[in-house]
Amino acid sequence: MFRTIAIYFYAGRKGLLLAENLGTMGAPLPFELKQFLHQLNEKGDGKDADILSK
Numbered sequence: 001m002f003r004t005i006a007i008y009f010y011a012g013r014k015g016l017l018l019a020e021n022l023g024t025m026g027a028p029l030p031f032e033l034k035q036f037l038h039q040l041n042e043k044g045d046g047k048d049a050d051i052l053s054k
Helices: 002-025 031-044 049-053
Strands: none
Touching: 002 031
């Protein structure tokens, strides 16, 4: 069970990385995917840290 969860986790991370790189290269991506990647990028920059701590 844990092996399957780990496989899905790493496959998901690689899939998101691939989608992000394709978007950076200029490949057309669905709007929802662009929005999701933008939200992840904002969280990684720490901009949402103040909201989560309240």
